Amino acid sequence: MASIGALPQTLKSITATKINELGKQRTLFDKAKTKIREDAEAATDLHTRAQILLNGVSRLKGYPKDALDKDDMDLDVESSDDDSESEMPNLDMGQLRQGDHSNIRRWIGQLENELRYLELKHDHASFYSKLVTEWLAQLDAQNTSAINKDSGVGRAEMHDQRAQWESLVFSTGNHVEEKEIRSYLHDLFKKDKLTKQAFKEMRESLKKFGNDLATEGGWLNVEELEWVSNALMKTDLLSAEKTAILKEFMRNKEVTQEVADVLNMRLSSLDSWGWSKEGIPVEMRRQLNGKYRVFMDEDLLDALMLQYLGTKWAIKLREVFTSFLLSHAWTPIQEKIPEEYMERRKYFYGRPSRSANQTINNLRKATYQKEYFMSQLPESVDEGAQNYDDNSQVKSALNTKHSLLHRLITESLIQKNARGEFTAVRSDYKWFGPSLPHTTALTVLKYFGVPQKWLNFFKVFLEAPLRFVQDGPAAQVQTRKRGIPMSHTLSDCFGESVLFCMDYAVNQGTNGNILYRLHDDFWFWGTGKDCEQAWKSMTKFANLMGLEFNEEKTGTVQMGKVQKSQILPVGEIRWGFLVLDAEQGKFVIDQKQVDQHVEELYRQLSSCKSIFEWVQAWNGYFGRFFANNFAKPALCFGRDHIDMAIATLSRIEAALFGKSSHGDAEQKGGVTNYLRGLIAERFNIHDLPEGFFYYPVELGGLELLNPFVNLLSMRESIKQTPQRRLQKAILADEIRYYEAKERFEKQGSDFPTTLRASNDQPLSFPSLKEHNKYPETFSLGYYSAYCDLIQIPKEKSVANTGDLRKNMSGLKGPTSTTSKRTIDPEWTVMTPYWRWVAELYQDEMVHTYGSLAAVNREFMPLGVVKTLKEGRFRWQG
Template sequence: MASRVLRDVTNYKRSQLADRRKAFEERKAELLAQTEKSNDPILTLIEGLKKLGLKSTTAQTSNGGFSLSNTRQMLTQSTFDASIPSALPSAWQADLERLLAIQSNKFEYTDLFSRLATEWVDKPNDANLLLDAPFGGDSTADSSDTESFESVQVGREEMHRQRQEWDSFVFTERQTDTDAIDTYLSNLFIEPQQKKKVRETDFEQLQKAFNEWTVTATCSNDDVELAIKAVLKADLLAGRKRDELIALSNAGKGVLAEVADVINMEIANLDDWSWKPSPTPAQMRKQMNGKYRVYMDPEIHQALLVQYIGIRFAVSTKAIFKSFLRSKAWPKSAHSSMSSKDHARFAYYLGERKVRLFGNSVLHTRREQFKDDFFLMQLPDKLEEGCRDYNASDASDEEDSDKKSPLEVKQTLLRLATTEMMVQRKIYGSFTLCQTDFKWFGPSLPHSTIFTVLDFLGVHDSYIEFFKQYLSMSLVFPQDGPSSEPRTRLCGVPISQTLSDVFGEILLACLDFAVSKATKGRCQLYRFHDDVWFWGQKADCEVAWEAIKKFTAVMGLALNEEKTGSVHVSDKGEKVSNTLPKGPVRWGFLVLDPSAGRWVVDMANVDEHIAEMRLQFAQCRSVFSYVQAWNSYMGRFLGNNFGHPANCLGIEHLDMVFATFKYIQKKLFVDDNNTTGCEDVTSYLKSIIEERFGTKDIANVFLYWPVELGGLELRNPFIPLMTAREDSQEVPHNLLEIAWERDEEEYDTYKQVFKTTIKHQVDPPSGCDAEKFFSFEDFVRFREETSQSLKIAYEDLLESPTIKGLGSTRFVEYALNTLPLEFRKSKRIKTTFSAMDVYWRWTVHLYAAEAMERFGGLGLGEKEMLPVELVNLLRSERVRWQG
């Protein structure tokens, strides 16, 4: 494994470091002893420091370092010049001795960093051991590791419950009424023809495109590289296989060409393809949200083949359906839409120019955002995107694509729902928001439903046969022991595989169309995979809900009642619907308060996660694994699920999140028994490091500084909130008030132009008065289609507050300018303040002074001795949660 090679390199570095450190400390002690006895201590220090190679506090004296040669000259001057205070040479001596202390600190923290890295390798968490264990344990583990692993194998009650339920879906064939599905789809997609048309209908074009799809491209080296990246990104393989896949990606073109040859041979004989070897191992992994998911563990070449085919089918599927979305077959409208007569009236009173601006409206913005961000968002637009990584959306904020990541789409969903609630309440006086998802969607998808839908849409029979082989894999759980019997999958789709995403999205695209058609375009489904949201006016939502229930019944699916609910907010005293589902509407850790019409933190849910966090952190057997778990949980997961700062949420929401983070940290460390003896993560990590490694008075900068500069890179969850607070909206609703005022001003302008210019140029259409301008009520009746001011306010509400970090100072600029040359490739800390991410600008302000004081610069150790690559490799493995 690459980690073990790097560990050996690290051990060699540590031995070299130990020799250097020992030699330095001996020479340092000798020098200080000589200095104490010397008649000229400063000169003795200067000569001794030169012999030790310590010429300044930084790599380049010209950039502000403390120069030994300068000190020598000033010392000579002081013997003749009485104007130099007698206390000044003592200060010079203290500065020179500080160079020795700084070098000792660098050696000490380089060694500490190395020991922490090797601790991470030597003491993996039990959840990581589980991934590598073929049948109940890792043969390389010591006895304590094996005992710990066995405790994991027993597992938690919740894991066993979810495993049993998963088994009940996957290994039970679920037959659906395929004739009923065909009839349903025919009624949905095929319009009755008044007369025979030569031109193909929009649906016939869709069918033709699916029927003509084929894997025509020949797999190349580049394709293999893309497939490897996608499989790694999807986190399909873990442990040793993941390391092997990383090694394969770096193996060179010759090896990749051989893999491409194997894939091409498999494609050429796709009719005879099957999973080999069989059965395929499966494993349960705990997710950060508390759920368990079952991952397949196929051989590497099979994983790459299925990814190669899947990504091509996914890109083509999205392009085909997007073309259908743009067609006239897909209804698109607002709750109150303009008729042709209304268009004629507007054209008469406002002029053709206003009519041409209809695209600059909220309705147009909605359509584009739905198309770009939500429609089949699980599928990539191009081959280079790979998988969309839906399952890791809360654990990572990195995305290679230039389109919105799943995390960003999830944040957009919260902002859209909030903004629509504000806008529709302002226009119509009420708003209805509904939420649901499908119970065990992936494992519960009936194979008969999938193949019936694919056949109806026109997918060629040869590919349907391949998909049948793909889905009917034989599975075995190694954790069940060597005597466990393989079983064949009869239902559902494998997780974290692009082909599975395509099947799910094709099925749900039919639901998207069904709801849009039933509501005449007034309701669109905003889906995050199978997490379904829709909103609007109550009557439209009721129609949409009936369409969802009908689709669910026909396709053989079931809705998840625990995640199904609706909220009706009315300023007109309307009653809630009797037909819409009961229950709260939740987004992450937020729940919508119907009385206040705002999102609030669900503290009961937070308390449950605090208990889970204690459990997970207790399982971290190394300091670095604790830091990684903290960064995932506190640095990303919690912050993401409270909702990122947004104009529509305002400063009230931001302060609520601040208070919740403060509450979490206090409860996490200061529980009823105060078992940790600490009150925050900083003091806790310091105590752990001192207890395990004997290092006292740990520098704060060491905890929060980037890894490549010798720190642990612990994330501070308060900084991203602070950067948004200053420019957050005090009263978000005021943005709509401004839009309403601008509409009034625009009405007066058009009215004046009509009186002086327009009214006698053309004959008035039916219902229009040539002498009297239409009323303001008529002017704003279709605001969602006509008001540019509303569109501006709508888009402003969806935006984030302007990020405002701390301004630069002379000291910070000096510290950055004196960054040693060997550390200047850092992606986090850069020599120019404005070139850094706002998070790191803030961090530099907090900790640069301590770094300069204790380490003489922003690099905390001896660069060539720091095992940075080992730590980066270990950090690239996702956090594995204790089950």
């Protein structure tokens, strides 16, 4: 359900008032409409009837100057000096006067249609208000139920996961030795002069930062509190009520200054700061993947202070870790190329061109630094907290995960072509957040130079007293002994600092290869030998730091001519609903796992008591969760992946609506037919057009998401298979080889000294086989193919037809005042998705309502709809 706390009471009151006013307007409209029809029926001739209808409809639509008085019957309407934009039919009164009865009847019919459309818009406004009222009433009922419900209620899996979480958080777990961790870090960061120097600079920088921050004084002003608040609201930490309070704080500069003053007082006495002895409330929230996460609900001022300090430390840590990455201590990814080969290449091919830097290895380095290295930590206060699985952000964690899958498949295609083999390993740590030993985090930070004052504060932060809200007023307060709190930027600082050591250990253990890591979810690929070395480094790290691998998410896939490893972990490589098939060399959807979630979606939809809440659940689960967990299409996946996703979504929809709430087969035909049935049953509204369900709320629609549109529009952009793209890359390199050979034979070398063999004979031009060695350093063809294969196909837009232009021009101004524009009079601001939706359903919408809008915007309680849509949806259980 959506949290009712997200809706301020004042907005609810305004909504009720607006709905009441709409009722009054409807009464006045009905009275005027009845009078127009009665007068028109009583007219003694067609001319008078047309005039009555035109006068009446013009006034109802707000164009009184378009109405005609009897004295104007000899004028042509087109010559009117009214410069307003009339929506009225263009009546030629000269024709009417001449007695063209067929024309008169046509105009009368058109005016009667206009009157009917006005009536329909009022009907739809009334219906829409009922939908909103139903939503609000249901949210109030759910809120009351949540307050009054028995504290022991909950699904079995919630109790199981809570028991597991408590067994980790309230016990010290595997014993870790500070001395052993320090010895490991010493071997890692002080093995040679270059590493020592880079580490020394990192340590000194963190030490200075910590000391300066501790003595700063007057930390926060109103401007800084603004970014702190925005960052905090981007996390999942605050309840809806506290979010509303914080927004109210930020609206009043005087109040904001008071909050800043109080926070500065707390910051100036950090040595004595501590959690409330009564215990910090924690609650379990169900995620769509079926897992529960435990969130703290601390005091709002504490949350702001911790967000400020967490962001400051996060930015600094990312800065120093990045400097270390760019130092000589970090081994760059590169092929081992003999010096003799490099000399021959320079001699025969000449000096490197500008395109020489366009290599796969250079692309890997740049991508790793930009997208994956320390991706949990913000680079600036403007970036703020990272959103977990937020697909509304351009640079979101979800998009980064999808791009990782695209890279894996692209790498497998290229490496199998170039080397004949490819191995990939994927794993994460079991309960990383709840199980990370405090000794591990604090020892690593101490070794990195963080001053003792801050280590003391971090220890207090970690050892929070907790009590479960589900246990009621008598809940036991227990002190956290292990793990880091969810959704806190300070927690990201601790986790990333520890895992940075693993990143570097793998880099050194594999002589420069990359461990792609998103928090504690990590992927490594390359040769079988490199993967074995990486796994040894990760295993050693885990054992010392007190961490365990998650066997459910740990696996290895080997492709091509490679000997099966006895060292690498056994298991499948999975992500979302995808499993990597070694024989096919691609991801396929696990249909059994999908079926489990179909049952869960059916359960969630069945618990929705209002139409709008049902649509929210559908959009979140079917429209986003399923589609996201099939991964975004990419050229490396080919069309097959899109076809597989479309077929699976179709099967899900058929499975859901092949049965009714009673278990029989009544509601076949898909989601819109099912909703038609619900609406007819509850509101006695029938014959709703398809567009009503998919059109945006601004036009009187339900804004149901249709993931098929995105998939089908992307499918059209894929013109060739991944294999064909690689064949073109190989052919392009071969053409460059023969061009270089011809140039050398005609012009000779750029170098004056002839390169000779051991027998003093001039060396001949390299063979094609020798030319194709080390493709990740020299192949422009493979580089170009790599860049293409990782691309997400563009969504092909529908054509802007004449009918659509005409219908959109009738919309009154932008359909949204926010950055999110839906169906809009301005074609260029619309996404391909909304262009398709507008085109697909326009005919039926115009036929039913007379325009693309089912209702005039001013007739709808849009404020409450948008506010509720923005609220966090709480899943049942």
